[in-house]
Amino acid sequence: MSRINQVRASGRSCGGTGYAAVAALSWNDKLLAAAALHSADMAARNYFSHTGSDGSKGGERMTRAGYSWRVWAENIAAGQTSVSQAMQSWLDSPSHCAALMGPSAVEVGVSCTRNDAGAYKYYWTMEFGTPS
Secondary structure, eight states: OHHHHHHHHSOEEETTEEEOOOOOOEEOHHHHHHHHHHHHHHHHHTOOOSSOTTSOOHHHHHHHTTOOEEEEEEEEEESOOSHHHHHHHHHHSHHHHHHHHOTTOOEEEEEEEEOTTSSSSEEEEEEEEEEO
């Protein structure tokens, strides 16, 4: 949480688009549950995609976890062995950086699942939301 909110507290450029500093996010256990479900699914089935093995998207997974959302966004990463590496890969990607800096999100949940038999070994999911 501290790393996420440090990033949001500073303005930054995401792929050439400037973003002003935005408010800190709050942790949400339902978003954690949605993130954990997706990370575990990717790890268990050895794939990397925003689309779940059942065809679901992030918003559907959040709803299933009991999160009633008005706005949602999702970042995923794979192969990074630390929070710092995962954050850097998201900041280096214009669309993932924009999700991190999105002013409409107010809550977040993040999960990483490790599967040493998987191609990437580490599977990360970050879910952003604004409740309805």
